[in-house]
Amino acid sequence: MRLAESDGVRTVVLTGGGSRGAREAAQMAEAWSGRRDIELVVEPTARNTAENAARSLQLLLERGIEDATVLCAPQHVPRVRYLFGGIYGRFGVRCRVQAAWRAPHPFALAREAAAFAVARRQRRAVLAELETALRG
Numbered sequence: 001m002r003l004a005e006s007d008g009v010r011t012v013v014l015t016g017g018g019s020r021g022a023r024e025a026a027q028m029a030e031a032w033s034g035r036r037d038i039e040l041v042v043e044p045t046a047r048n049t050a051e052n053a054a055r056s057l058q059l060l061l062e063r064g065i066e067d068a069t070v071l072c073a074p075q076h077v078p079r080v081r082y083l084f085g086g087i088y089g090r091f092g093v094r095c096r097v098q099a100a101w102r103a104p105h106p107f108a109l110a111r112e113a114a115a116f117a118v119a120r121r122q123r124r125a126v127l128a129e130l131e132t133a134l135r136g
Contacts, residue, residue, distance in 0.1 A: 009096075011060070011068040013084075015043045015052035028071065028100075041068065049079055049115070050122035053087040054130050060093055061134065067094040074099040075112045082116075083123055090127065091134065 012034070016024030025044035032040060041063070043056040060068055068088070072080045081097045088095040 008067075009038060009069050011039045011041060011065050013041045013043065013056045013060070013068050013070045015046065015049075015056055015070070039063075039065070041065070048122060049076075050083050050087070050119065050126045053080075053084040053123075054126035056084075057088055057091060057093060057130065058134070060088075061091065066092060067096075069096040069098050071098050071100050073108065075109050079112060079116050079119055082119055086123055087127060087130070091130070 014028040025042045029042050046052040046055050070084050085095045
């Protein structure tokens with residue numbers, strides 16, 4: 001992974017969503033071949049990408065982390081930037097998004113297009129929950 005050589009990367013967020021979420025997040029952590037001085041934050045419990053962003057944000061805030069890189073599939077980058085960037089930034093955490101190389105499957109591209117249609121609503125919902133939970 002090229003991310004392993006990137007300057008300034010100290011924390012990498014690995015998430016999974018839906019019914020395969022725990023397995024996906026764990027597989028990414030097990031497959032990590034990058035630098036060992038990078039903290040891996042794994043969030044396997046969310047049902048969708050917006051929840052991944054909100055739940056991983058809470059893990060970052062608990063650890064006092066203010067700058068993180070989210071690793072995702074290439075076709076997922078635009079939605080991850082929108083969701084994670086929009087959510088992390090509201091709580092003072094800088095978010096970078098890095099694609100892990102993987103040839104995109106046509107079904108995955110179609111799924112991303114459909115998922116982006118609901119991303120705004122999902123982001124508003126998790127932001128409302130976070131505002132209540134974190135800022136009381």
